[in-house]
Amino acid sequence: MKQLYLDHAATSWPKPEAVKTAMLRALEQSGNPGRSGHRLSLDAARFIHKARHTVSKFFNATSSTQIVFTLNATDALNMAIKGLVKAGDHVITTCLEHNSVLRPLFALQKAGQIELTVLELQDGTVQPEQFAQAMQPHTALVAMTHASNVTGAVIDVATVSQICQERGVKLLVDASQTAGVLPIDVQALDLAVMACSGHKSLLGPQGTGVLYVRPDIELAFWREGGTGSISHEVYQPAFMPDRMEAGTPNTIGIAGLGAGVEFLQQVGLETISQGEKALAARLRQGLRQIKGLTVYGPESGVGVVSVNLEGFDSAELSVRLERDYGILTRPGLHCAPLAHQAIGTYPHGTTRISVGYSTTEDEVDAVIEALSELAKAK
Ligand SMILES: Cc1ncc(COP(=O)(O)O)c(C=O)c1O
Structure with a gap:
């Protein structure tokens, strides 16, 4: 995989x-x-x-x-x-x-x-x-x-x-x-x-x-x-x-x-910046279509997105993403307890998906697809 x-x-x-x-x-x-x-x-x-x-x-x-x-x-x-x-x-x-x-x-x-x-x-x-x-x-x-x-x-x-x-x-x-x-x-x-x-x-x-x-x-x-x-x-x-x-x-x-x-x-920072912005927008938009998936945070921002899927603990979701799809994410509180309190996800946290300079559109689509499948399977 x-x-x-x-x-x-x-x-x-x-x-x-x-x-x-x-x-x-x-x-x-x-x-x-x-x-x-x-x-x-x-x-x-x-x-x-x-x-x-x-x-x-x-x-x-x-x-x-x-x-x-x-x-x-x-x-x-x-x-x-x-x-x-x-x-x-x-x-x-x-x-x-x-x-x-x-x-x-x-x-x-x-x-x-x-x-x-x-x-x-x-x-x-x-x-x-x-x-x-x-x-x-x-x-x-x-x-x-x-x-x-x-x-x-x-x-x-x-x-x-x-x-x-x-x-x-x-x-x-x-x-x-x-x-x-x-x-x-x-x-x-x-x-x-x-x-x-x-x-x-x-x-x-x-x-x-x-x-x-x-x-x-x-x-x-x-x-x-x-x-x-x-x-x-x-x-x-x-x-x-x-x-x-x-x-x-x-x-x-x-x-x-x-x-x-x-x-x-x-x-070029501008190229990297624009690329990550586009990936972040694609990710947020795709994730928001998935029934049972909560996407936290504002409509736009840097390429760091937190989600919770109904019926899954954040750690369980990260494990399933890795085990079934080879997708590496980070669950939990991300060393930011007050941010999680503010978005209502304390103490269980969220699964965090974050893109970077090497991320491709295909990879973003793969995580959207994987979460859609997991959402349907539940
Ligand atoms: C906003 C923010 N500040 C500080 C840190 C701490 O960084 P480091 O692990 O390099 O000390 C992190 C790392 O996750 C972070 O995201």
Whole structure:
């Protein structure tokens, strides 16, 4: 049976050949970057420098020094949230967040460090006016996802950014579901900080993530150690990106991430974006015709769609899709409990179907067909 991968929201698969080639080259040709002066150390530093430059250009950062390589989005979000908030701050977030935003924020709230407002769902997403209404004099940060990893609903980040700018509030965007899918210009959007996975639609390997930090933002840090720079000092360097990057980096993964982003640039983000938009629309439209199948979320959004089929638990449905049709999906709560509460699917969750750069129309049609068959058989 042919395997059909529809779990791109978890991680993209397969990775482009160019990613594998770049990783193999880095594996064969890397010493410890920035630590020694020999050939292999310099080669490793070049791989990272190149990837940082590529990622920086991709998001239109002012300088590649504002790009920090992290382990994943969770690492980047923890660095951002814990590095930005101060005792007594009011923070606004949304019910659509992943636990990598919710858990750090709820822990800070529980510790009495911050006051937290969680915005509810309105018309399938969170509306910019809700952010404006929630602002208080001591609001210091808005932390929001660009798109839901449960329903694909997109939040209008440009309008939220304007609202934040008018009030001098910092904006942190979790772009894990949109980086590599929707255009993101960190300068035009005036993002204070942006975090995303490197292994989802940026097409890098697992173990990679990206944190962008605006030049005027001084993130507090907790990870301290060797950077290969100013080694005579016993204090962590204050300059970027060394400030946020201590310890031997994931050179091989970062080389792969750089190649993933180059691949996106070669194909063209606009082409990828339009392709995924069309697939997402085809998927939503096809699924909505199936009797007994509930499709959650707004009419349009990125290519992440949640469903429940009458008579099936979400885990059972994912198992049947794999066993009977070779279709790989993700059931459950998707690390987003509040999003599931908001759409009424907590605690059982949904079966999530998510498309990516390698998905074809035939694959989308196959999942629609499979669910129609399962619906009829029940
Ligand atoms: C919206 C969102 N934020 C954060 C994450 C966490 O990403 P990572 O697994 O790279 O830490 C995910 C992953 O599913 C996500 O979808």
